[in-house]
Amino acid sequence: MQAPKRKRSRLACKPCRERKRKCNGDEPCITCSEWGYECYYETRQRKPRTAKQPTPDTQPELQPSPQATVGPSPIDPDQSGLVRRLEANSGAAFVRKLGLKIDPAKAPKLNLFGWNIGTRKLSAQTVPNSALSIIEITSLEHMKSLAQVYFDKADPCYGFIDRRNFFERLDARWLSPLVPDIYDSVLSGVAAIGCLFSQRHATVTELHLIRTANCCLNTHHLSGPPSIDLLTGWVLRSFYLRLTDSPYSTWIASSTLMHLLEAAGLHPETPENSVLPHSAICDPDLQRRLVGVAHHLNMWTSFDLGLSRVSFQKNDLPLPPSPKPGDYTDEILGLLPISVSLDPGKAKDETDLTSILAKLLDGTHTQPPSVLAQCNLALCILRRIHTQNMDISPSLADRVLILLKNGLGCASSMVLDCSPWHQVANVPFQIICVLLTMDTRSSLAILPEAMRTLSLVASTYDTEALAEAYSTACLLVLLHQQRRKDDIAVLGEALNVHQQGRPVESPPQLNPSSEEYSWLGALVADLPGLQRVDLDQFLNADMMDPSSFL
Incomplete structure (x- = not known):
């Protein structure tokens, strides 16, 4: 027996036609409702047809091909699966669909809630208007103290800068105040991140440092392959944007960084006998770390936005860095192979996803930023599993909940330590959404701790982005609670109908043998x-x- 043919709309709305998406012809249509688009249709005036009798001198009119008919084209199953994987990788799309499932009328709009701590408020009202020379911003002693904060808190996680070389060049810069250099972007970027990890509110010094770093990078003229100093400055810029700025700004900066790496010959590495640009002079381990951090930033920003990441034809990932005492960059970059396997262009079945999740849970992560990176990856896998309507075993679910609870504790400790990694807000918010999706007694038992963690982050860093994330989380929990109350009311009504009917005869007494x-x-x-x-x-x-x- 043949399956009935799917009905298609004869006319698609304007947003669906522009985005080449499936449209069911309703007003508003399902696609616009789910994505928060403004649904509208173009008004067209149809010309009356006049019947023409074919004559021997005229050719018969050609019938329009199926491709030329007005309306959406048939959806390719592979394309449909790709869209589902894009939505699953994107935290914004997942939250939107969760809200629509609970209450379509009150669901939050499409937005990356809690993507980072957001733009912090200035302690003073003075905002810099122009870039200053780095030696005009602050003193050498202050620069060294800010750099020390960076190497104590940020460098162990993203260790791609030679510490001894940095302080030597910092001293040399103050000895030559009239000679600006592209390395000023590195000095300014390190100091700005040091401000971020030492002050809960933005300062004028931090804004001056960021403006100077951006000016150095934007005005630098490339007359050949990019240097290591330029690449390091761009990694610091992408790193800072990921902590404080919008997703699109971060995606553009990280994509530019990936192209600069390719132009420099750092990745993929150019053979020695090639006439193409070779990799710049750099320590091989630092090179792998720099390329790995760039991949990490670009990949997850593209996943969150549902946009394409910058990938290369071959050797898509660098070799893992060598472990160092007091450094856990290798733990972060060790997650890259699993992250690449979740690329939306690669389909995964239930066995693949559950095995990947089990392998991820077996990994050893010792420090809070590394644990949160592990949690973020696990949350993405769980979103993919839920989107494909799959189930995981109870034992695997228990291991997942243990990891998520550990991640909440790490986020709280990082906030109290003034370490505003982007995951301190992103992971707790996404944990709340995943717990509501799992909707089990054991998962909902962790929900109060997740809400307390997100509340702690929002109260510590008083930004509009975090306030919006916390209010959205409260809305999702409230909608979930209201739906439960409505379900209880329906069940109660069913029992009331039973009680108001005929009395039920008592069941016969059981006399077991x-x-x-x-x-x-x-x-x-x-x-x-x-x-x-x-x-x-x-x-x-x-x-x-x-x-x-x-």
Whole structure:
């Protein structure tokens, strides 16, 4: 028996036609409702057709091909699966669909809530208007103290700068105040991140440092392959944007960085016998770290936005860096192979996703930023599993909940330590959404701690982005609670109808045989928690009043 053909709309709305998406012809259509687009249709005036009799001198009119007909084209199954994977990788799309599932009328709009701590408020009202020379911004001693904060808190996670070389060049810069250099972008970027990890509110010094770093990078003229100094400055810029700025700004900066890496010959590495640009002179381990951090930033920003990442034809990932004492960059970059496997262009079935999740949970992550990166990756896999309507085993679900609870504790400790990594806001918010999606008693039991963690982040860094993220999380929980109340009301009404009807005859008394009674007694003996139960009272009890369940 052939399956019935799917009905297609004869006319698609304007937003769906522009985005080449499926449209069901309603007003508003399903696609616009889910994505928050303004749904509208173009008004067209149709010309009356006049019947023409074919003559020998005229050629018959060609019938329009199926491709030329007005309306949406058939959806390619592969393309449909790609869209689902894009939505699953994107935290914004997942939150939107979660809200639509709970209450379409009150669902939050499409937005990356809690993507980072957001733009912090100035402690003073003075805003810099022009870039200053780095030696005019602050003193050498202050620069060294800010750099020390960077190397204590940020460098162990993203260790791609030679610490000794940095301080040597910092001293040399103050000895030559009239000689600006592209390395000023590195000095300014490190100091700006040091401000971010030492002050809960933005300062004028931090804004001056960022403006100077951006000016150095934007005005630098490339007369050949990019240098290591330029690439390091761009990594710091992408890093700072990921912590404080919008997703689109970060995506553009990280994509530019990836192209600069390719132009410099750092990745993929150019063979020695090639006439193309070779990799710049750099320590091989630092090179792998720099390329790995750039991949990490570009990949996850593109996943969150549902946009394409910058990838190369071959050797898509650099070699893992060498472990160093007090450094856990290798833990972060060790997650890159799993991250690449979640690329929306690569389809994954249930076995693949569950095995990837189990492998991820087996990994060792010791420091809070590394644990949060592990949590973020696990949340993405869980979104993919939910989008494909799959289930995971109870044992695997318990391991996931243990990891998520550990991530909440790491986020709280990082906030108290003034370490505003982007995951301190992103992971707790996404954990709340995933817990609501799992909707089990064990998952909902973690929900209060997740809300407290997000509240702590929002109150510590008083930004509009975090206030919006926290209010959205409260809205999702409230909608979920209201739906439960509505379900309870429906069940109560069903029981009221039962009580108002004819009285139900009492069920016949059960008189178990001696064989059945001995079997049940053996079961009670095997379960210590049931040994205090009076079997005679249990077996001979009358039916309970249904109202006692309410």
